[in-house]
Amino acid sequence: xxxxxxxxxxxxxxxxxxxxxxxxxxxxxxxxxxxxxxxxxxxxxxxxxxxxxxxxxxxxxxxxxxxxxxxxxxxxxxxxxxxxxxxxxxxxxx
Numbered sequence: 833x834x835x836x837x838x839x840x841x842x843x844x845x846x847x848x849x850x851x852x853x854x855x856x857x858x859x860x861x862x863x864x865x866x867x868x869x870x871x872x873x874x875x876x877x878x879x880x881x882x883x884x885x886x887x888x889x890x891x892x893x894x895x896x897x898x899x900x901x902x903x904x905x906x907x908x909x910x911x912x913x914x915x916x917x918x919x920x921x922x923x924x925x926x
Contacts, residue, residue: 845901847908848892849920852884857916859908861901865892891923 846865850858850872858880862868869889872881895901908916 843897844894845898846892846894847901847904849890849908849916850881850886851888851890852881852886854884856884857890857913858884858886859905859916861898861905865889891920893923 843863845861845863847859847861848865848868850860850869852858858872858878860868860872860878866889868877869886871877872886875882875885877886893904895904908919911919
């Protein structure tokens with residue numbers, strides 16, 4: 833997936849979901865999802881992923897700006913696991 837190409841929009845940010853070694857899901861935001869995933873895998877990401885390293889980038893979605901991405905990240909973190917998995921399926925279907 834590529835970020836929106838419209839230069840009129842604010843800088844695109846993505847919200848992403850990772851699967852960690854224990855099977856737990858991690859949600860975060862980034863402007864470069866692949867680079868952020870690599871940092872998580874190298875143990876240089878969030879405290880959560882240092883303790884439970886990610887094994888897969890499950891899905892991500894581009895949003896218009898950091899604020900929108902942070903709001904979506906917060907919303908997703910409140911969801912039960914089953915709804916997060918449904919969201920991953922929806923994002924991967926588009």
